[in-house]
Amino acid sequence: MSDLFKNLSKNIKEAGRIRRGEMAPSRTFTYDAVDVRKLRESVHVSQDTFARMIGVSAATLRNWEQGRRSPQGPARALLRVFEKDPKAVVGALT
16 A cells, blocks of 8 residues: 555544544634625625625625625635725725
């Protein structure tokens, strides 16, 4: 058996133990929630307009604002940039 396969097998078994609660993960990641409504209101636009600006459906935006879902991946990254420099993002997206 190759070392790569042995290492992969060991990691899979470890993941199983973590999932079953038999072992704590070596590290965890937490992300602060993005206040999407606050961001949208800061540029004084409607939900529909903001959704079109950032390339998501109005329903998705409503879900984020109402806390039923949270932005993930590229949408989260865009909103984080928006938090830091809303004028730059609005300028780039309009």
